[in-house]
Amino acid sequence: MSSPPPPKPVACGDGWLSLSISTESGESNKRLRRGGGGGAVEDDGCVLHDEVLLAVFAASSLETDDLVRCAATCRRWRRLVSGDAEYICGLKPLSSRYVEALAVGFFHQSRDQEDDGDSGAPPRFVPLPSFSSRFAGADLHMAFDDLLFRNSRLVASRNGRLVLELQRSSRAAVLRLVVCNPMTGDMSILPILSGKDRPGHYACALLTADDLHHTEDPLPTHGHGSAAAFRLLVVYKRRKFTACRSYSSNTNAWGKEGKLTGVKIGGRRLGEMSGGVAARGAVFWLSKNLVFGFGLDTMEATAENIPWKWNSKLCFCHGSPVENRRLAVSPSDGRLCAVQVERHVSNSSVTINVISRRHDEYGVGGSKGIRRWEWEKTRNVELGGLIPLRDVKRICLRGVCEKSGVVFLTTGADMYAEQTDMAMYALDMEKKEARLVRAPPGRCRRSSSSFFGYEMDRVTYLASLSHGVRC
Template identity: 40%
Template sequence: MPPRRRARLSSRPYSSVAAAEQCPRGWLAARRNRPSKRARRLATATAQGGKDDGTPLTDEILVGIFAGLPGFSDLVRCAATCRQWCRLVSGEAAFICRAARCRPPPLRSLALGFFYSHRDGAVPRFAATASASRRLGLRRPSLNALVEGLDDGLFDASRVVASRNGLLLVELQRRKRERALKLCVCNPMTGEVTVLPPLGGKEISRPFACAIFTAEDDDESHLSDPPSAPSSYRLLLVYGRRGFTACRTYSSDGGRWGPQAKAITAVRLGKKTMASMTGTGAVVVRNVAYWRAMGIVLGVRLHTLQAEHVDIPLTGHDPAGNTLLGVSPNGRLRVVQVVEQMMCRATGKVSIAIGVSTRSTAGDKWDPLLVIEVVGRFLPAETTWMRLRWLCEKSGVVFLTAGCAGDQTSDVYALSLDRQEAERVASHHGGDGDLHGYEMDRTSYLRSLAMDEDDDDP
């Protein structure tokens, strides 16, 4: 039974029914209102004894082989081989992702869109990419549509503060003169919403930065006893106290916040520096969360709270700091910046490009800058300004806004750094409100492989 509404501020899932279902019920789940034709055919074939793939191996042996594949792309190719293998890969996605040690390649299809607030006090809404709309049949719901039948305005006047690996961290509305911090973690793909225990005003100070760690970030999670669940996660809050930088962690397994601790060797961060860390999100590399903090990159290791400071490679062309952090396909920290290059000295016309710098393997310097021309290639030639808004860590997709001088609105584009492709996601997007990109986790992606591929078949 779902918990009573008055007990909403507990660590239990807001909708335990949605959380316990095997099939995803979130409004971002593929074809959640009806099973696809392919899924119905697979269920019928299974009930009738299934279709033999030509091998004498049992399903259990095949799943074990899939979980031991060295590359994530190999796993996707296996799912495309036959219907039986697709059923096994998608149906046992949670086990395979927990046991697999391979790092997934940058798949653009992981990025589904972005969350935004179109006005102050409104429920954050979702804008899907064209590919996600076609693939998953997405609409434009608000966060209040996460759980079917939710109508009590849990997310009214809320704001998204973090987005990573298929999870959203949302700060819930505060009453007047209330200083308590109320957060909830939700998964739009499954519909699970967990309201965390509130933190009083004496337990944390604003502004704060947050990072989400999931089971995918722990390379040794499959060796733990008992093994951590694929849906488990941990949160790391970083905020300033008088004289030091403080940290606080939350574990979904324990359902409670840990005590306040001091970040080791971290410099004292002021409110302006801390505020600059909250808008562009955190990336995680080997259990270390990185934020862009003014002119540096601040890294904090989850288990030891050891801090490190990395200088940002300055291009000299963008003093405003139009900069995002990301992760390269080989798992290294990278920085994405706006670069303005002069095209003609006589006319003063500039070409806006994006520069990508990747941390060296040794971690002591930055590799040579890679420049990607944007205006005239992906954006209209008359574009005069561009702002980087969000970099999706797993897919390498950058959400950016661009427009012309004097226009009150702008367009939102999704640019794939690795595939060098772009699409316009939203037109006439007004305002400079918060924008948080959203991408699926590996488990949701594998489950989506079994969705319908031939809706038009009779």
């Protein structure tokens, strides 16, 4: 009997971007449309054809924020930048600077009835004030269909996409994952993994074309649908080895199970790892003080401990001095880094600092070469003066948006997170500014809750300029 055709991506309703654009007046949309006599309205005095201008936008050294300024110049440039964002980003390397506007808020989910009142509720979205004002009119609170996503579990958030595990009350022995983009409304329900294919405890990583650019099996960077292309890696434990399986949106199917060489890691520890990050052809996860990763081309796994000299001064978070950090990727050089909270005993000051992983030889995932962590003093952010620290006994690092440089922090009056959080802040690492944001009631307890900062991908961000530009 032939196997059923693989599922194809479907739309989960209008995304925030389309809902916001639909609120624009019809006349404005007509002016931004190609052709149709719009030349008189769009006349910018430039004799270059659209194709030539697009080539300049795509091939030049313009950063993302530079393209935003170009879009603000005139209607014609705004139409070109937003309407052909996929083409421009497909030919342009990653930005070497933070883009603050990419951060739009965070998703949170509590699985504790004491905190939430409904342990089966889908994840909830809390927007930053700037995002709410820019997307006025869009229903930002209805990111998920309650029926489909009820009893789901949020497992990862990266590059504008979310990964959720659908769970059923019958507790069938299957793994069903969903990858969706709330901004565009795109959703892919992945084929189930059941029977001998179903992993136990697992860690996952969501990769896009930018992550796979320098690997032997890249995703398309231009063409129809390339902006939504992704690959999802699932790492899990078999009896005698650590296994990996990959789903590709190009084939709408899971690949064959692969075997990681090098170090092995226990299944329970894999289940404790949050969504992974990709850096220089490898993918990494963090579990307490252990960084586990493997090369995407070599499939060789490594495990290394962050040196203890970086742990001695960390603030306690849920009673542990080594959980108050998150992995990210530096936009300036693409290196793996760890963002963490540091408390100085001498003067009681609290700092958010960054340590980066330096790899001098061979591939990042290989066993050869020198790997060491370095303190980036220029990226230190002293919290004194930015947030009230009086009566604060703990500062918990909840999430990091790696492309926008926004870090989410919560403060508490007790050290071991037995009381509810006092407040939550969004810290801009580049501008060194902190803003109070609306926070759900809760405590920093990983076993019963999940928290993921959410930011747009570059293509969606530039496309959003079609209904208004804010520089």
